[in-house]
Amino acid sequence: MxxxxxxxxxxxxxxxxxxxxxxxxxxxxxxxxxxxxxxxxxxxxxxxxxxxxxxxxGVTTMTPGSLQGLLLVTRDIEAARAELLERGAPVSEVFHGSAGRFHPDDPGVRQPGRDPEGRSYQSHAVFSDPDGNGWVLQEITERLPGR
Known part of the structure; x- marks a missing residue:
């Protein structure tokens, strides 16, 4: 199915x-x-x-701004970030995480810049809409098997 x-x-x-x-x-x-x-x-x-x-x-009873971790995938995080900034989105700097303990919503494990090895799924930036709904920009250049 x-x-x-x-x-x-x-x-x-x-x-x-x-x-x-x-x-x-x-x-x-x-x-x-x-x-x-x-x-x-x-x-x-x-x-x-x-x-x-x-x-x-009349669409939802969720609290405005309560939706977090919405994922936007791009092949070029620097270019996507630059365009979003140009269009008015308050996008963070690009960052990557420490292997095994990374979550993009946890600033405590963020390392500045793109993943030094250029690995897919490792480089991120974040922004919120005017209500605080949170978006994660993620760079994927090579998909995992089955995707």
């Missing part, structure tokens, strides 16, 4: 502000549907992604 993750729901406090932020990053607007005063859903897709994000009014 094939299953495809299509949409991740983000909790936001201001729909128009979130829409402006993500469109500013160059994400494609797929939908902005209003269903009365109590319902609105906006859907956007990152460039090259098969998965979209959606947010709105």
């Amino acid at each position: 094939d299953l495809h993750l299509e949409v991740v729901v983000l909790p936001v406090s201001d729909v128009d502000r979130a829409k402006e932020f993500y469109k500013g990053l160059g994400w494609r607007e797929d939908a902005d549907i209003v269903g009365g005063d109590q319902f609105r859903i906006v859907q956007l897709t990152p460039p090259g992604s098969g998965c979209s994000i959606s947010f709105g009014t």
